[in-house]
Amino acid sequence: MNIHLSNIVLSHPLFGADGVPPKKERQSMSSPRSWRISRLLRGRRKVLGIGVATAVVAALVAVPMTGAVADEAAPASSQAQNVDATAKPVFKSPFKCGKKFYANNWDDHNPKNAVDFQSYNGDSTFKEPVKASAPGTVSLVRDLGGSSYGKYVVIDHIGGWQTLYAHLYSFNVKEGQKIKRGARIGLSGNSGGSQAPHLHYEQKLNGKVKTPVVDGTKIPYLKKKLVTSTNCGKGSGNPYTVKQVCGKTFKKVNSHALKYKGKKYGTVVLAHSAKHKQRCVVTLKAVKIGKKSATGANLQVKGNKTKVDRGKFSYYAGAVKTTAKKKCKWGGSVGPAKWRTKSFGKCL
Numbered sequence: 001m002n003i004h005l006s007n008i009v010l011s012h013p014l015f016g017a018d019g020v021p022p023k024k025e026r027q028s029m030s031s032p033r034s035w036r037i038s039r040l041l042r043g044r045r046k047v048l049g050i051g052v053a054t055a056v057v058a059a060l061v062a063v064p065m066t067g068a069v070a071d072e073a074a075p076a077s078s079q080a081q082n083v084d085a086t087a088k089p090v091f092k093s094p095f096k097c098g099k100k101f102y103a104n105n106w107d108d109h110n111p112k113n114a115v116d117f118q119s120y121n122g123d124s125t126f127k128e129p130v131k132a133s134a135p136g137t138v139s140l141v142r143d144l145g146g147s148s149y150g151k152y153v154v155i156d157h158i159g160g161w162q163t164l165y166a167h168l169y170s171f172n173v174k175e176g177q178k179i180k181r182g183a184r185i186g187l188s189g190n191s192g193g194s195q196a197p198h199l200h201y202e203q204k205l206n207g208k209v210k211t212p213v214v215d216g217t218k219i220p221y222l223k224k225k226l227v228t229s230t231n232c233g234k235g236s237g238n239p240y241t242v243k244q245v246c247g248k249t250f251k252k253v254n255s256h257a258l259k260y261k262g263k264k265y266g267t268v269v270l271a272h273s274a275k276h277k278q279r280c281v282v283t284l285k286a287v288k289i290g291k292k293s294a295t296g297a298n299l300q301v302k303g304n305k306t307k308v309d310r311g312k313f314s315y316y317a318g319a320v321k322t323t324a325k326k327k328c329k330w331g332g333s334v335g336p337a338k339w340r341t342k343s344f345g346k347c348l
Contacts, residue, residue, distance in 0.1 A: 087158050087159040087239070087240065087244050088158075088159055088161060088244075089133075089134035089135075089136075089157045089158055089159070089161055089239050090134060090239075090241055091133040091134050091163070091203060091212070091213060091214050091215075092131075092133050092134065092181060092182070092214060092215055092229065092230055092231035093131075093133070093214045093215050093227050093228070093229035093230065093231050094117070094130050094131050094132070094133050094163075094165060094199060094201055094214075094229075094231070095117070095125075095128060095129070095130065095131060095229045095231065096129055096131060096182075096229060096231065097229055097230065097231055097232035098228065098229060098232075099123075099128070099228070099229045100120045100121070100123070100226060100227070100228050100229070101117045101118060101119065101120050101123070101125060101226075101227060102117070102118045102119070102120050102224055102225070102226055102227075103115045103116070103117055103201075103212075103214065103217075103219045103224070103225050103226075103227045104116045104117075104118060104224045105211075105212075105219050105220060105221050105222060105223050105224070106222075107221075107222055111202070111209045112209065112221065113202075113209045113210060113211050113212065113221060114200060114201065114202045114209060115200075115201045115202070115212050115219055116198045116199070116200055116201070117188070117198060117199040117201055117227075118196075118198045119197075119198075120226060124197055125188040125197055125198055125199055126169070126188060126189065126190065126197035127169055127187045127188065127189065128187065128188045128199075129184050129186075129187060129188075130165055130168065130184070130185050130186050130187060130188050130199060131181075131182050131183065131184060131185065131229075131231050132155055132163075132179050132180070132181055132182060132183045132185055133155075133163050133181065133203075133214065133231070134155075134157050134161075134163065134181050134239060135157070135178075135179065135180045135181050135238070135239050135289075136155040136156050136157040136158070136163075136178075136179065136239070137155065137156045137176065137177070137178050137179070138153060138154070138155055138156075138173045138174065138175055138176065138177045138178075138179060138185070139154050139155065139156045139162070139175065140152075140153065140154035140175060141153050141171055141173060141174060141175050143191075144192055145192070146191075146192065146193070147192055147193055148192050148193055149164075149166035149167065149191075149192050149193075149200065150166065150167050150168065150189070150190075150191025150192020150193070150194060151166075151167070151168040151169070151170070151171065151186070151189065151191045151192070152164060152165060152166035152167070152168060152192075152200075153165045153168065153171065153173060153185050153186060155179070155185070157239065158239045158240075159205075160205055160206045161203065161204065161205055162202075162203075162204040162205075162207075163201070163202065163203055163204070164200075164201065164202040164204065165185060165186065165199060165200070165201060166192065166199070166200035166201075166202075167188070167189055167190060167191050167192050167194040167197075167198060167199065167200050168186040168187060168188060168189050168191060168199075169186070169187040169188060169189025169190070169191065170186050170187045170189070171185070171186045172184045172185055172186050172187075173185045173186070178290070181231065182231050182232070214227055215227055215228065215229060215230045215231075216230075238284050238285055238286065238289050238315055238316070239315070240284060240315050240316055242269050242271050242280075242282055242284075245280075245282045245284075245316055245318055245319050246271045246273070246280035246282055246318070246319045246321070247273065247276075247280070247319075249273040249274070249275040249276060250271040250272065250273045250278075250280050251271060251272060251273075252269050252270070252271050253270055253271060253272045253347075254269070254270040255267055255268065255269040255270065256268050256331075256332075256339050258283070258286075258332060258333065258334050258337035258338070258339055259337055260335070260336040260337040263287075263337075264286050264287075264337075265285070265286055265287050265334035265335050265336070265337035266283055266284055266285045266286045266287070266295070266332070266334035266337065267283070267284050267286065268281065268282070268283045268284075268297060268330070268331060268332030268333075268339060269281070269282050269283075269284065270299075270330050270347065272347070277323055277325075278321050278322065278323055279299060279321065279322055279323075279328065279330075279347045280299075280318065280319045280320065280321045281297045281298065281299040281318055281319070281320045281321075281330045281331075281332065282297055282316055282317065282318030282319050282320070282332075283295055283296060283297040283316055283317040283318060283332030283333065283334060284315070284316050285313070285314075285315055285316060285334050286334070287334065287335065288335075289314070289315060290314050290315070291314060292312040292313060292314050293312055293313070293314075293334070293335060294310075294311075294312055294333070294334070294335055295310070295311070295312070295313040295316065295317040295332075295333065295334050295335075296308065296309065296310035296311075296317045296332055296333040296334075297309050297310075297316075297317040297318040297319075297320045297331075297332045298310075298320060298329075298330065298331050298332065298340065299320045299321075299322055299328060299329075299330045300328055300329045300330070301322055301323075301325075301326050301327075301328045301347075302326045302327045302328060302329075302344045303326065304322075306329075307320045307321075307322060308320070310333075317332060317333075318332075327344040327345055327346060327347070328344060328345075328347040329341045329343070329344055329345075330347070
């Protein structure tokens with residue numbers, strides 16, 4: 001028996017990729033990073049005999065991991081999507097729509113890059129409803145009494161991201177609960193080691209606290225910024241955006257709600273990239289989010305065959321891209337809800 005080290009992949013839940021628009025969704029809501037055993041051996045890529053192979057397998061058993069050892073995966077097809085490990089949620093302010101509070105990234109704050117939301121213009125955060133910054137699953141609800149975070153909540157999001165909300169007055173969620181952006185998770189308070197009413201807030205990637213961005217406002221270390229909440233409406237709960245699926249240079253130019261018997265199942269969106277001179281169609285689900293169900297997206301330039309991405313997907317179908325100088329048809333589907341332009345027209 002021969003084993004190539006270059007084909008052995010090890011995954012661990014504490015590691016993940018970050019930073020670029022997704023190519024496709026993947027199976028797990030966590031974002032493990034795979035690395036080759038050959039790196040551990042400093043590039044000694046050799047074909048091993050049975051004796052050495054046994055030692056390698058024994059070493060693997062001794063290392064905590066999730067998932068079995070497997071051959072290195074081939075590039076994902078357009079149908080093999082669920083959750084992308086590189087996607088970043090769009091984080092909103094953890095307060096209701098229109099609320100204004102100061103966000104302070106203090107010196108000597110623990111941990112570094114954690115933010116304290118505090119009163120603005122006499123409006124205190126005390127007993128102010130705290131909202132989820134992005135959709136996800138509540139992974140932790142704890143009360144540490146009069147020390148540290150006091151009452152706090154942690155929410156897991158896509159791509160290995162988490163948000164933490166501390167010094168709460170009370171809870172409105174429980175562990176394992178799936179919530180949408182804007183869902184009430186508790187009331188801001190003064191619990192734990194807090195010296196005055198405020199909300200301690202963190203954004204983490206794979207356990208490391210990152211410089212927070214809320215409502216499009218970056219709050220760097222040692223900075224204090226006034227943030228106006230745009231955490232408005234119920235939202236679909238879908239953590240993906242058109243830019244995340246199509247790419248950063250794409251902008252929405254048209255969209256259509258996918259409805260069946262009065263119920264909204266999703267939205268199909270047509271986007272354009274002036275930089276790449278491309279059109280992109282993506283269908284974002286509004287039902288059964290996080291669960292595989294029939295979803296599709298299509299785009300046809302006049303004179304060419306229709307490009308289709310269709311299957312059982314957890315969050316979206318697409319991105320279907322093409323250079324569209326001519327007229328085109330586009331559309332999408334989620335479950336029984338289907339829509340497509342009736343005739344060729346401008347790709348707008």
